Amino acid sequence: MCMWLDNPDRSGLVGAERVADVERITRALRDFLPGGEGITRVVPLTTGFSNETYLIEGPDLILRLPPSAGAMLDGHDVIGQARIYQELGGREDAPRVPGVVAVCGDRAVLGVPFFVMERLAGEAIDDLDMQPWFADAGDDLRADICRQWVSVFAGLSRVRPLDVLGPVVAPEDDARTWQAFARKADSPVLAALFDRLLAVPAPCSGPPALIHGDSKLSNIMWLDGRVNAVLDWEMALNGEPLANLGYMLHALESDYHAATRAFKLPGMLTRGEVIALWEQVSGRSADGVFWHEIAQMGKLAAIIAEGANMFSSGRSSDPKLAIFARSVDYYIGVMQAMLDSGGY
Structure with missing residues (x-):
């Protein structure tokens, strides 16, 4: 099931196996996301054994996918992560988190569950390569x-x-x-x-x-x-x-x-x-x-x-x-x- 901020009944259009390359991700999201025709490309930011992060250029959104190397931790369930962000976003006593745009557990879209969230301005401090x-x-x-x-x-x-x-x-x-x-x-x-x-x-x-x-x-x-x-x-x-x-x-x-x-x-x-x-x-x-x-x-x-x-x-x-x-x-x-x- 996929949920949208503006259209909770929209269904996936792209049947796929586990999506491994950004070109296929890009094409699928163009067809699937509301306003997806504005996507210019999808760029990997972090990949590996933790939840993977991609920048969706054009609408300037963030895509989260399960780790391609296999999840090390139970918490790397991306749908569960989206639910945490959603509840935090609705709580006045919680710190700010990115707003969730879409949550999708339908594997027919990208081959894996995923969610899309807003991209907030700023950057994290990298302990290994400090800015x-x-x-x-x-x-x-x-x-x-x-x-x-x-x-x-x-x-x-x-x-x-x-x-x-x-x-x-x-x-x-x-x-x-x-x-x-x-x-x-x-x-x-x-x-x-x-x-x-x-x-x-x-x-x-x-x-x-x-x-x-x-x-x-x-x-x-x-x-x-x-x-x-x-x-x-x-x-x-x-x-x-x-x-x-x-x-x-x-x-x-x-x-x-x-x-x-x-x-x-x-x-x-x-x-x-x-x-x-x-x-x-x-x-x-x-x-x-x-x-x-x-x-x-x-x-x-x-x-x-x-x-x-x-x-x-x-x-x-x-x-x-x-x-x-x-x-x-x-x-x-x-x-x-x-x-x-x-x-x-």
Whole structure:
């Protein structure tokens, strides 16, 4: 079934197998989208093992497709992603997200489910290839960027759970999900580390709220140094807000790991400053965040382990996954060091 903002009964016109080339995507969307005759071309922006993103030039829209290499995460269901964007777009307490133009589960159109959303102005900060406006800026701008980043994700602590995400997930149950993921990735060492963490109950900061699940700097769209949208909700859930903070802290230098490249630049907030600001904006205490920080490090390790497994088994030839294969032992080591230090 496909849904349109202006014509919910319009049906697909193009029968297709799994569409792999942009020329066929372009022709199909010209026939299918309202106003599709204005499409000049479709340009890949990101492809691989995560949901794929294409720019639809002409009407200036964004197309999201399932990963051609096979979905690594359950959250890479594009129809589910569209539903999250739609509910967020109708909520006054949620951050800005792109508006959804069309949602289509009819495989007769492109061969796979997909959705189309508006393209918002701005760009994400690339940690590997940082844009000059950020990397070469003064310390004050970077400090302000960092404060906005913390404030956006701390603010989710005040956003009530989304209906589309279903029941609240306890931190321990979320950790068990990633433990199972580690087993799937053939990483018994990592699975055993989760057992150590789960022997201790997870601290909670208060009522459940919306959890982004991937609260890194690069998932924010910036325009003139201000937040213009929050993107990539593949790992979102209703749960304990300390999870957002715990995930954010992996980017900052600690006794267990180095900072990511962006957070090594002058002006970026320290770990202590991030925690203090999160408490101020969220209205919650960050006591007990270390449990959640370990859990989120385990989540990252499980994702990296599965990516490495996909590459080594031949399920994917994505070159990014070759990097995962070289990194998995490091992340497992960081989690183990954190558990040892915390007495788990």
